Amino acid sequence: MFKWFFNRKTNELIKLVLQNDIALSQIIDMQQLEGAKPLHKDFAKWVQNRFVINHAALLRFKKSGSIKDREIVKSLLDLNMDLRRWYDESMENLKFYNWPVKSFDDTYKPLIGWDRTYKDFFNE
Known part of the structure; x- marks a missing residue:
C-alpha cells in the first residue's frame, strides 16, 4: 500500500534534482555561446x-537511492523556486514581444520524458 507513496516521493525527488541540474547546466552552457550577454559576476x-x-x-541520490536529510531536500526545493523565479523574470521580455515561451517545466525536462527517466534513473 505504501509502495505507491514511496515511488511517488522518489519520482518527485528525481524530478527536482534533475530539473535543477538541467536548468543550471543550460545557464552555464549558454554563457559559452558567441555573443552571449555575460551574467552578473555574483550571479x-x-x-x-x-x-x-x-x-x-544528484550523485549521492543515485548511489544511495534516497535523500533522507530534510535540510537537503529543502535546499533543493528552494533552489528550484529560485530558478523558476529567474526563468519567469528572464522570459517576461519575450512575452512582451509575443515570442512563444514555454513553462519552466516544459523547458527543463529530459528528452526521453519523465516516465522513462524515473524508470532508468538508478540504472545509469
Missing part, C-alpha cells in the same frame, strides 16, 4: 556554486 558565481551542490546531491 555567475551563485549558479556555479549551486550547480556543484545540486550535482553532488
